[in-house]
Amino acid sequence: MAEKVMVKGTEAIGEAAIRAGCRLYFGYPITPQSELTEYMSRRMPQVDGVFLQAESEVAAVNMLYGAASTGHRVMTSTSSPGYSLMQEGVSYIAGAELPVVFVNVVRGGPGLGDIQPAQSDYFQATKGGGHGDYRLVVYGPESLQEAVELTEKAFDVADEYRNPVLILADGLLGQMMEPVEFPEYRDLNTLPDHSSWAMQGAKGREPHKITSFDINEHVLEQMNLRYQEKYKKIIEKEQMWEEYKTEDADIIIVAYGTMGRIAKTIVNMAREKGVKAGLLRPITLWPFPYEIISKLADQAKLFFTVEMSMGQMVEDVKLAVNGKKPVEFYGRTGGVVPTPNEVLAKLMELI
Amino acid sequence: MSYKIKLKGPEALSGKEFTYCPGCHHGIVHRLIAEVIDELGIREKTLMVAPVGCSVFAYEFFDVDGTVAPHGRAPAVATGMKRAMPENVVFTYQGDGDLAAIGTAEIIHAANRGEKITTIFINNAIYGMTGGQMAPTTLLGMKTTTSPYGRSAENEGYPLHMAEILSNLPGVAFLARTKVNKPQDVLKTKKLIKKAFLAQIEGKGFGMVEVLSTCPTNWGVPPVEANKWLEENLVPEFPLGVYVDKVGDEK
Numbered sequence: 001m002a003e004k005v006m007v008k009g010t011e012a013i014g015e016a017a018i019r020a021g022c023r024l025y026f027g028y029p030i031t032p033q034s035e036l037t038e039y040m041s042r043r044m045p046q047v048d049g050v051f052l053q054a055e056s057e058v059a060a061v062n063m064l065y066g067a068a069s070t071g072h073r074v075m076t077s078t079s080s081p082g083y084s085l086m087q088e089g090v091s092y093i094a095g096a097e098l099p100v101v102f103v104n105v106v107r108g109g110p111g112l113g114d115i116q117p118a119q120s121d122y123f124q125a126t127k128g129g130g131h132g133d134y135r136l137v138v139y140g141p142e143s144l145q146e147a148v149e150l151t152e153k154a155f156d157v158a159d160e161y162r163n164p165v166l167i168l169a170d171g172l173l174g175q176m177m178e179p180v181e182f183p184e185y186r187d188l189n190t191l192p193d194h195s196s197w198a199m200q201g202a203k204g205r206e207p208h209k210i211t212s213f214d215i216n217e218h219v220l221e222q223m224n225l226r227y228q229e230k231y232k233k234i235i236e237k238e239q240m241w242e243e244y245k246t247e248d249a250d251i252i253i254v255a256y257g258t259m260g261r262i263a264k265t266i267v268n269m270a271r272e273k274g275v276k277a278g279l280l281r282p283i284t285l286w287p288f289p290y291e292i293i294s295k296l297a298d299q300a301k302l303f304f305t306v307e308m309s310m311g312q313m314v315e316d317v318k319l320a321v322n323g324k325k326p327v328e329f330y331g332r333t334g335g336v337v338p339t340p341n342e343v344l345a346k347l348m349e350l351i
Numbered sequence: 352m353s354y355k356i357k358l359k360g361p362e363a364l365s366g367k368e369f370t371y372c373p374g375c376h377h378g379i380v381h382r383l384i385a386e387v388i389d390e391l392g393i394r395e396k397t398l399m400v401a402p403v404g405c406s407v408f409a410y411e412f413f414d415v416d417g418t419v420a421p422h423g424r425a426p427a428v429a430t431g432m433k434r435a436m437p438e439n440v441v442f443t444y445q446g447d448g449d450l451a452a453i454g455t456a457e458i459i460h461a462a463n464r465g466e467k468i469t470t471i472f473i474n475n476a477i478y479g480m481t482g483g484q485m486a487p488t489t490l491l492g493m494k495t496t497t498s499p500y501g502r503s504a505e506n507e508g509y510p511l512h513m514a515e516i517l518s519n520l521p522g523v524a525f526l527a528r529t530k531v532n533k534p535q536d537v538l539k540t541k542k543l544i545k546k547a548f549l550a551q552i553e554g555k556g557f558g559m560v561e562v563l564s565t566c567p568t569n570w571g572v573p574p575v576e577a578n579k580w581l582e583e584n585l586v587p588e589f590p591l592g593v594y595v596d597k598v599g600d601e602k
Binding site: 026050052054056059060062064065067068069072075088089094096189199200201203204208210211212216287 | 365392395396397398400410411413415416417418419420421424427428430432434435438447461473569
């Protein structure tokens with residue numbers, strides 16, 4: 001590991017992607033992630049990679065589709081309205097089972113919204129967004145160091161399952177600066193070999209056909225069942241979460257990403273007031289850590305979900321708690337980041 | 352002197368039977384592309400992007416690596432492929448709904464970047480697979496299921512001329528409009544398709560051949576009459592010819 005360097009969030013993710021072996025980036029500028037696109041435009045030529053500014057997010061996601069179908073590591077980044085435009089391609093990429101990494105630096109919505117940090121793309125990120133029965137692995141980092149580590153992991157997981165992976169950050173993570181330790185550069189020769197399925201020219205073999213398509217409903221059903229088998233494996237193996245002071249907690253705060261980070265402060269403040277609070281921070285938003293929350297529901301008296309949205313993840317928390325204990329919610333939206341004091345005040349009202 | 356009789360079709364075709372309607376020109380154009388791929392000796396490094404529409408199955412008819420792009424996005428998909436695999440030959444096959452309606456942005460920008468890909472554009476002035484609706488290339492006065500009183504300039508605008516539009520872009524290295532309704536046209540079209548591939552192979556830029564084609568089923572006429580209708584109606588609206596040629600004559 002190298003020494004720590006001070007970097008901006010968007011650039012940290014870009015650098016991590018390059019170190020993970022990403023050599024093709026297609027994207028389109030949108031606030032608050034434009035610096036990632038700019039960073040890739042500087043860095044890609046330095047590592048013999050490809051940077052191309054697409055004419056739209058629609059084109060960018062389809063350039064990814066094409067590049068990923070050749071077996072290379074590829075990435076794009078965008079922010080909420082741009083990710084909405086990409087949904088057509090996300091659905092096709094999931095159906096074609098291509099390993100692609102997406103970064104959505106979420107801003108306030110709906111519609112044009114604003115350019116401040118938000119978590120209101122949770123539904124779109126974890127429940128689909130595009131058409132059809134498909135799933136993406138979704139990571140919600142809380143810090144730049146974690147974002148760097150999850151970016152590297154995202155490429156490996158995408159490769160392993162031939163499935164798109166989404167890093168769901170928010171405007172705060174994208175724009176903040178923090179010291180970060182970057183991993184070593186991945187030796188491109190050690191990356192997984194995709195020649196068994198990738199489109200690289202049918203030399204000495206049967207042609208490879210990559211599609212998300214079959215006109216026969218029974219064949220398409222079989223394809224979907226195959227995807228579901230894969231998703232089942234991902235649910236079993238890829239769940240990640242962090243527990244903070246949950247051992248003796250009566251109140252479990254559930255929060256992710258930037259909000260999860262703020263929630264640690266809230267847990268400490270609550271404990272100073274004699275309230276036994278703890279934090280469950282999902283790191284994978286899909287697969288969602290239902291089981292651990294269900295277990296905590298046997299112990300805790302109350303769940304308190306805090307989000308920078310009007311309440312999206314709270315539905316998953318309720319599913320996990322399954323009526324065993326009350327699930328309360330507090331959220332700010334439109335790009336407003338809740339302060340620890342206001343969340344604590346709400347929490348004290350609940351007990 | 353001994354002669355070898357070749358009974359097989361081009362190697363670049365998979366041999367799978369075409370599923371197109373009688374009198375449709377897709378089959379002819381597929382065959383021409385395959386012959387060109389064989390003659391250029393590029394089958395083992397060709398990557399194809401099939402469209403959405405009647406020819407969505409094209410990826411199965413060619414014996415090359417292939418995928419299906421979302422509607423209209425083939426030039427973007429092909430761009431990603433070509434940038435990842437610059438040594439390979441990448442071509443898209445697109446209809447008028449695909450290329451001239453939903454995918455107008457993608458084709459214009461790929462052409463303008465001088466993307467080293469080849470596009471075969473089938474223009475039959477109507478939507479085939481969805482059942483005969485109006486296309487951007489539908490002629491004025493032409494009746495379709497969504498222009499039942501005939502296309503009017505006032506309501507739907509004018510037929511879109513993609514070859515003329517794209518020919519203004521400096522990234523385009525070869526661009527021609529042709530037809531295959533007569534035997535001599537078929538031979539000529541093959542030469543044009545070859546040049547559109549050479550534009551890519553020689554690294555000169557974007558190459559496209561627009562082929563005026565029939566859709567007897569949705570035009571509601573028998574195949575022979577469709578060929579005649581094409582000659583009398585499509586050709587006057589969409590002038591044939593070579594619009595851009597930076598490839599030069601074959602040596």
